[in-house]
Amino acid sequence: MKIIGTAMAPNPRRVRIFLAEKGVTVEFEEHDLMLEAFKTPQFTAINPWQRVPLLQLDDGRTIAESVAICRYFEEIKPDPPLFGVGAYGKAAVEMWNRRVELGLFAAVAHVFRHLHPKMAHLEVPQVTAWGEVNKGKAVIELERLDSALALSRFIAGDSFSIADITLHVAIEFMKPAKLPPPAGYAHIMRWHGEVSARPSTKP
């Protein structure tokens, strides 16, 4: 099997960190996202949504969407569990992963996609006003997440989970999006220091 992706793009990075936490090695086939390699007819035939990462199994079947790829590996290698344990634990990880992804991650992505000049040929049309509004949304999300991290070691509770991976990548994504670093959020900084020290998150 192999994963088609881009070295440092946020979503492929989520899968890389997840696999490193699992201790699973999968070949990555690198492409430059900026070159529109994923808009070719060949790639569109495999993934009509034209997104990476994409997992290709040895039998030719494919799985797109980073969280779906992670879930595949959670199923074939359950330890360590990164999607939670038990009914409440699994629901809590799902909740937190969604809060982070639909909240901070989405806001930062909109800022990047709608305001960065490099994205003009990929995000058509860029809506400047929407990019600007998302700067404020990102601040609201940081405040909510900081309050949550005041109460628990990791974002979904006592254990590291995929929700921490999503949050880590969202925080790192703030730099290319030209958002100010979250230095004023003490609990996020405490958490970020701990997560950044994990070998899985090293570049």
Place this chain on the structure above:
Amino acid sequence: MKIIGTAMAPNPRRVRIFLAEKGVTVEFEEHDLMLEAFKTPQFTAINPWQRVPLLQLDDGRTIAESVAICRYFEEIKPDPPLFGVGAYGKAAVEMWNRRVELGLFAAVAHVFRHLHPKMAHLEVPQVTAWGEVNKGKAVIELERLDSALALSRFIAGDSFSIADITLHVAIEFMKPAKLPPPAGYAHIMRWHGEVSARPSTKP
């Protein structure tokens, strides 16, 4: 336990359909979403993200986010499985649920939230240009989904899944968003006819 929600809002509706498919009865506590009941300090203390539905367990713990609530019930009542079966099947449902939710569902929601006058006090500020751009994004998503439904009975394959629920609610959401009905998409219409006939999707 009980679920705090709003009768016909899209996300609570996803949970209602899911529970009906499972044959599970849970008390719904109705609130009017438009009245900003979810922005009160009381509700914000329970869910800082100020969103419904919210599941409240008998021991007081809560789960927010529709898909997380559905996953809780998938764990405590696995049959019929609505999140897929086996590693590939579960990953495929996750992939399709995300494609629908981050694609069509999000596009329709942006149209509704940024263009509907009723949403002016909840979506602040409304960005008209962003609402308009999402009309085009919705069309692109409908085309992709129509092509997918040409190949399988349900969106994630041979079995009805949570991805079909998300798609059904997204299609129904097009009406309040004032988007034209998807009458020109033969495979979507075939699928929509079948899903609309399920007792779970009756209003």
